[in-house]
Amino acid sequence: GNSVTQMEGPVTLSEEAFLTINCTYTATGYPSLFWYVQYPGEGLQLLLKATKADDKGSNKGFEATYRKETTSFHLEKGSVQVSDSAVYFCALASQTGANNLFFGTGTRLTVIP
């Protein structure tokens, strides 16, 4: 079946620190992989995505590389800001059958000045 295992939080970092949030997946076939972000009081927003192995998704200084050999899609940012405080969700969409998203449990990031 399809599932996503995500690094548990919460994560607290100082401003300008390096961020890594781990994500591994189990899926049949070759899924597309996503990171969604949920800012306080707002809905889920797509942060970045990758649709095939070795693809790198990037947006707003965040990056994640689709690693088929390790079934991983870790999120990284070199220098976090207070405005990055949010909950981050890793998700996959199987390319077989219905295009449903399977989400991890989410990681809450708090960045302190």
Added chain:
Amino acid sequence: EAGVAQSPRYKIIEKRQSVAFWCNPISGHATLYWYQQILGQGPKLLIQFQNNGVVDDSQLPKDRFSAERLKGVDSTLKIQPAKLEDSAVYLCASSSIPGRAPAYEQYFGPGTRLTVT
């Protein structure tokens, strides 16, 4: 471009009462999804529509939950009767039809926070 609209934003009901949520997807998006997000968990798909047809409702508790998308545009999700464990945020999302990039990108509404007491 207007985003996915949902209403109400918040709802408090007593157990055994009924409740309905409304969603209007992004214009032109044929696929509509309802997700349930329980506090501390990731969203879980309840039902997926392609136009006005159901694609996947395998996770929908059909004894109490129902959903419709009669004209292939907006959608309503109903719970009757509600249970305490239905307390969650109900998210609506939409995406463009398969075959057109970005086929798998889903756009989410702000959600409806339901509290069942």
